[in-house]
Amino acid sequence: xxxxxxxxxxxxxKEKVVTGEIINCQVDLAEVNxxxxxxxxxxxxxxxxxxxxxxxITFILDHYAPASTIQQAENQKRMREFCREQGIxxxxxxxxxxxxxxxxxHGLVYPGMVLVATDSHTTIHGAFGAFGTxxxxxDLATIMITGKLWFRVPEIIRIQLVGKxxxxxxxxxxxxxxxxxxxxxxxxxKAVEFSGPLLKTLGIAERMxxxxxxxxxxxxxxxxxxxxxxxxxxxxxxxHKYEIFFSDASYPYAVEHSYNxxxxxxQLAAPHSVDNxxxxxxxxxxxxxxxxxxxxxGGRVEDLxxxxxxxxxxxxxxxxxxxxxxxxxxVLLEAMxxxxxxxxxxxxxxFVTPGCAACLGTHQGILAAGETCISAASRNFPGRMxxxxxxxxxxxxxxxxxxxxxGRIADPAKYLD
Amino acid sequence: MEKVIRGKAxxxxxxxxxxxxxxxxxxxxxxxQEVGQHVMEGADPGFAKEFxxxxxxxxxxxxxxxxxxxxAAVALKAVGIGAILADSFGRIFYRxxxxxxxxxxxxxxxxxxxxxxxxxxxxxTTGLVTNETTGATAQAQPLSxxxxxxxxxxxxxxxxRKQYGQRG
Numbered sequence: 001x002x003x004x005x006x007x008x009x010x011x012x013x014k015e016k017v018v019t020g021e022i023i024n025c026q027v028d029l030a031e032v033n034x035x036x037x038x039x040x041x042x043x044x045x046x047x048x049x050x051x052x053x054x055x056x057i058t059f060i061l062d063h064y065a066p067a068s069t070i071q072q073a074e075n076q077k078r079m080r081e082f083c084r085e086q087g088i089x090x091x092x093x094x095x096x097x098x099x100x101x102x103x104x105x106h107g108l109v110y111p112g113m114v115l116v117a118t119d120s121h122t123t124i125h126g127a128f129g130a131f132g133t134x135x136x137x138x139d140l141a142t143i144m145i146t147g148k149l150w151f152r153v154p155e156i157i158r159i160q161l162v163g164k165x166x167x168x169x170x171x172x173x174x175x176x177x178x179x180x181x182x183x184x185x186x187x188x189x190k191a192v193e194f195s196g197p198l199l200k201t202l203g204i205a206e207r208m209x210x211x212x213x214x215x216x217x218x219x220x221x222x223x224x225x226x227x228x229x230x231x232x233x234x235x236x237x238x239x240h241k242y243e244i245f246f247s248d249a250s251y252p253y254a255v256e257h258s259y260n261x262x263x264x265x266x267q268l269a270a271p272h273s274v275d276n277x278x279x280x281x282x283x284x285x286x287x288x289x290x291x292x293x294x295x296x297x298g299g300r301v302e303d304l305x306x307x308x309x310x311x312x313x314x315x316x317x318x319x320x321x322x323x324x325x326x327x328x329x330x331v332l333l334e335a336m337x338x339x340x341x342x343x344x345x346x347x348x349x350x351f352v353t354p355g356c357a358a359c360l361g362t363h364q365g366i367l368a369a370g371e372t373c374i375s376a377a378s379r380n381f382p383g384r385m386x387x388x389x390x391x392x393x394x395x396x397x398x399x400x401x402x403x404x405x406x407g408r409i410a411d412p413a414k415y416l417d
Numbered sequence: 418m419e420k421v422i423r424g425k426a427x428x429x430x431x432x433x434x435x436x437x438x439x440x441x442x443x444x445x446x447x448x449x450q451e452v453g454q455h456v457m458e459g460a461d462p463g464f465a466k467e468f469x470x471x472x473x474x475x476x477x478x479x480x481x482x483x484x485x486x487x488x489a490a491v492a493l494k495a496v497g498i499g500a501i502l503a504d505s506f507g508r509i510f511y512r513x514x515x516x517x518x519x520x521x522x523x524x525x526x527x528x529x530x531x532x533x534x535x536x537x538x539x540x541x542t543t544g545l546v547t548n549e550t551t552g553a554t555a556q557a558q559p560l561s562x563x564x565x566x567x568x569x570x571x572x573x574x575x576x577x578r579k580q581y582g583q584r585g
Contacts, residue, residue, distance in 0.1 A: 022563060035444045038487050047578040064445065071445040120485040120509055136487035136513035138573055145581050150563075184432050185479035189508050218482060220508055273432055360484065361441035381436040381483060383459045388440075 002156050003245040004191050004223050007131045010245075011114045019254075021153045027056065029108055030143040031117035033099050034061040035362075037075045038137035039118060040082050043144050051086045052147040058090035059083050060102050065094035065355035068363045097328030097354030100124045100212070100296040105330035110234060110242035111226045116140065116149060121296050121378065123214045126193075126222030127207035128230060129244060133221045154191040154220050155254035161198035163262035168413025170306075171206035172298065172376070172396035174198075175213040176267040178259065180277025188218030190254065198261060199224060204233045205302040212297050213378050216274040266412060268374075269394040272382045280399055283409045290373040291316075291404040292385070293397055294325025294352070295359040298376025301334045303397035308340035310401035310415040316348030317407030323365040325352040349404070361385045367392075374403045418569050422520065422539045423549075424472040424499035426531040433460055433476055434483030435510060439492050441484075452488050453495030470497030473539065475531045477503065481510025490514040500539050502527045502546060502557060515564055518572030522546070524557035541568070 001009065001016065009017045011025035032039045043051075051057055059079050067073035076094070083091040096102045099119055103109050111129035115122060118140050125132030135149070143149050159178060165171075192214040199207065207229075211222040224230075226244045234242075266280035293299065293307055304326060316322040324344050326332040332354055335341045345351055350365075352358075358365030359377040367373055367390035375385070376399075380392035395403075398412035405415070437459035439452070446452050457464035474480075474493075480503040481489060490513040493501070500520040504527070514521050520541055527546060531537060535550035544557040560568070570576045 035486065035488075037447045038491065041447070042574065045578075046574045047581065069445060071447075075445060075447065118485055118487075120483065134485040134509050136485050136490065136509060136516070138487060138516040139512055142573065142577055145577060184482060185505055188479065188482075188505055218479065218507060275432075360444075361436070362444060366442075379434075379436070379483065381434045381459075383440050384436050386442075388459060 006245040028113040042141035060099035101327035107237040107239040124212040126211040129226035160196040163260040295377035299327030307401035311347040322404035431477035435489040438489040456492035482507035522557035
């Protein structure tokens with residue numbers, strides 16, 4: 001069996017599972033965010049009275065943090081009340097940030113767990129060897145009532161990463177290249193595992209970016225085998241004892257791909273699909289009205305660090321808005337302590353408090369018709385960040401920072417010598 | 418649940434994400450009828466006006482990809498979608514729609530066999546799709562027993578209510 005199958009088998013109380021089997025799994029942690037009042041509605045519509053295990057449920061108010069309209073405020077208020085009524089202590093309010101980063105910061109994510117959230121980017125937790133998957137409101141409400149959810153055991157695709165990343169090229173460019181090659185529906189219903197020697201050179205933040213964006217190829221979950229880097233990261237953080245599962249050498253992958261990244265160039269996903277990926281150099285000089293640095297994909301300390309390095313002693317280009325959103329309070333505190341926030345704000349960045357912000361087009365950096373934006377987030381669907389006629393280019397945090405300096409798409413490598 | 422569905426076809430392309438089915442700026446809405454007013458607005462702003470209950474969406478690959486927002490399925494349910502036929506579906510959308518009792522059928526190249534406004538007949542038991550306007554037919558993958566059970570129960574909510582609703 002694969003490690004992912006071993007995780008699922010344990011959660012289902014079975015010795016063995018096979019690809020395609022439908023199993024009912026215990027869920028170790030289920031997360032609800034603040035666009036999902038429907039979760040509470042579905043809970044009551046299904047006859048729910050008390051949450052099955054309040055310790056295994058967390059509410060994180062991130063998509064509307066803090067509320068911009070009365071309706072958003074009402075929804076958040078109802079969620080706080082629900083947590084109080086149900087004895088749910090893991091309520092992270094609007095000061096905390098994007099759910100995935102918040103769960104990691106607070107040590108709630110660990111290898112071998114089953115983590116289900118009302119957010120498609122839950123695949124991110126494969127970076128820790130967890131089974132993370134996104135669902136909708138009614139599935140999450142089912143977990144609140146029963147503690148369990150059904151899954152189909154997925155086929156698993158292996159993507160081997162070898163070589164050394166050139167200057168100015170990052171994990172974000174790698175995953176964009178993969179999605180561009182394999183396309184947006186390549187991994188639907190399947191799991192994606194990353195392996196290979198490149199991973200030894202990638203920290204947790206970059207691994208999270210890889211796993212995060214497997215969602216954009218349709219993946220149900222993703223996986224990176226936990227190693228010393230994972231253990232060291234979790235040593236200070238993890239609040240649970242954990243078990244690391246290993247795949248059997250004989251496990252038959254559905255497909256295997258290999259990427260040598262040594263000659264990879266910076267990549268961009270051009271409008272209006274995340275698999276519309278081309279070398280960044282094809283777009284050099286294209287004017288950008290906005291540069292967006294943030295989200296569960298591109299708002300970590302490492303992302304702010306690279307941006308600060310590029311902006312240090314420079315100014316944001318006149319006429320371009322540079323929106324910076326630390327992914328979490330933890331990220332913000334560290335970025336302040338290290339001086340990154342100071343550098344970015346002095347350079348002319350617009351600071352937004354931790355949360356999802358403009359990534360999903362709800363508030364804090366919405367685009368007008370005809371505007372262009374380069375984004376370190378994950379999506380460039382029509383209308384994703386505002387008007388459907390706005391154009392979004394998805395790239396690495398370094399590419400976003402370079403565009404903020406020049407007011408147009410630029411190669412970040414020249415700022416990193 | 419009706420096992421045979423008849424409705425007019427609305428045609429969409431590939432990778433219709435849930436942002437297009439239900440744009441992010443309306444995510445704060447919670448009343449299904451209000452949610453339904455914005456159905457498919459990001460892909461076709463005129464859709465809600467033209468759509469009649471029972472009508473059928475026909476799409477290419479990866480319909481419902483992207484964000485997990487259940488609003489997408491709630492909106493389609495609220496306006497009375499008859500069925501959705503596509504080459505493939507985004508997985509979270511698939512679960513959300515089936516949970517709400519919306520019939521989703523995987524039907525290869527269906528988009529080549531229907532034009533906007535054609536009258537389609539879908540037999541959920543056999544998976545046979547008939548274009549009554551042109552006479553063309555297509556065979557969808559039959560629904561699994563598990564999915565059929567959920568649909569026949571009117572979605573997952575009545576099922577869970579029956580199994581667990583008395584607890585606590």
